[in-house]
Amino acid sequence: SQKIEQNSEALNIQEGKTATLTCNYTNYSPAYLQWYRQDPGRGPVFLLLIRENEKEKRKERLKVTFDTTLKQSLFHITASQPADSATYLCALHNYGQNFVFGPGTRLSVLP
Amino acid sequence: EADIYQTPRYLVIGTGKKITLECSQTMGHDKMYWYQQDPGMELHLIHYSYGVNSTEKGDLSSESTVSRIRTEHFPLTLESARPSHTSQYLCASMRGSGELFFGEGSRLTVL
Numbered sequence: 001s002q003k004i005e006q007n008s009e010a011l012n013i014q015e016g017k018t019a020t021l022t023c024n025y026t027n028y029s030p031a032y033l034q035w036y037r038q039d040p041g042r043g044p045v046f047l048l049l050i051r052e053n054e055k056e057k058r059k060e061r062l063k064v065t066f067d068t069t070l071k072q073s074l075f076h077i078t079a080s081q082p083a084d085s086a087t088y089l090c091a092l093h094n095y096g097q098n099f100v101f102g103p104g105t106r107l108s109v110l111p
Numbered sequence: 112e113a114d115i116y117q118t119p120r121y122l123v124i125g126t127g128k129k130i131t132l133e134c135s136q137t138m139g140h141d142k143m144y145w146y147q148q149d150p151g152m153e154l155h156l157i158h159y160s161y162g163v164n165s166t167e168k169g170d171l172s173s174e175s176t177v178s179r180i181r182t183e184h185f186p187l188t189l190e191s192a193r194p195s196h197t198s199q200y201l202c203a204s205m206r207g208s209g210e211l212f213f214g215e216g217s218r219l220t221v222l
Contacts, residue, residue, distance in 0.1 A: 032209055043201050043213030044154075089154070093209060098144070098169070101154040 002027040004102040006090060012108045019080045021105045023073040023090035028100070030092040033066055035075050038087045038104065047088075048075075080109045114138050117202050117214035124192055125222050132187045132217045134202030140212075142205040143185040147171060147198050148216075154201065160185055192221045 007022035023033070032051045036044035050057045050066045050073070057064045063076040077084050087104040094100075115136040124130060136143070141162040146154040156169030160179040174196070175189050185204075189196055199218050203211045 034210065036211075041199075041216070041218070043203070043216050044211070046210040046212065049209055091211075098156055098159060099211065100170075101146075103153045 002100070004028075004090065004092060004100060006088075006102040006105045008105065009103075010106040010108065012110060013080055015081060015109055015111050017080055019077040019084070019107055019109070021075040021088050021090075021107065023075070023102055025071050025092055025102075028071070028092050028094055030068075031095045032093050033064075033073050034091045034093070034099075035062075035064060035073075036089040036091060036101075038089055040087075044089055077107075082109045082111050085109050115202065115204055115212050115214045117200075117217050119217060120215060121218050121220075123220045123222065126191075126193055128192050128221075130189050130192055130219070132200050132202075132219070134185045134187070134214060135183050136185075136204045136212070137183060138204060138206070138212065139182060140204035140206060141182065143179070144203045144205070144211070145169070145175075145177060145185070145187050146201040146203065147173065148201055149198050158187065192219075194221045197221050 003026045005024045034049045035047045038044040048064045050064050061078045065074045085108050087106045089104045090102045091099045118133045143160045145158040148154045155171035157173040158177040160166050166177050199216045201216045202214045
């Protein structure tokens with residue numbers, strides 16, 4: 001069956017360190033993969049999109065990698081700040097199908 | 112800032128009432144979606160539309176219905192609310208390049 005897994009339900013890191021979040025999937029062939037940020041009680045906010053033929057994308061302190069052989073995406077936040085504390089969702093988009101979201105990882109950046 | 116709006120943000124109603132959750136976007140996007148999300152859980156697609164007069168059911172069975180008479184408007188209706196419908200409902204539209212823009216959500220409580 002198709003499945004998306006994101007690493008631990010919660011991740012605590014110290015301010016200034018790099019946070020690395022993992023998204024693994026099985027039985028999908030995504031055309032592209034996206035990362036979203038969701039704050040409590042709010043709708044998700046789009047962060048980055050990476051296509052199947054791309055290995056890496058960067059935006060300011062954010063970096064996403066996409067390995068279609070390993071069926072994995074890594075999401076990095078460098079020089080993390082307490083304001084980065086939120087839940088981060090990965091989402092896959094298969095060809096001809098709709099988005100499927102992972103369960104999310106709740107990141108806490110401790111001052 | 113994404114121009115997608117949901118009303119009401121919060122709604123508490125009694126069992127058996129009919130409710131309509133409104134969703135409007137001013138970006139001219141053809142593709143629109145309704146997701147259901149329980150606290151701390153993943154998003155589940157309940158309805159989607161690829162344009163005017165197009166509506167489809169999503170992956171999660173839902174007793175709600177939707178309509179798409181105008182591009183900018185995608186309301187969701189529950190004919191007879193039950194406590195099991197208590198959840199957060201998120202509306203989204205998709206830009207041509209693939210990003211989803213979400214509204215702030217409607218949190219529904221059915222007593």
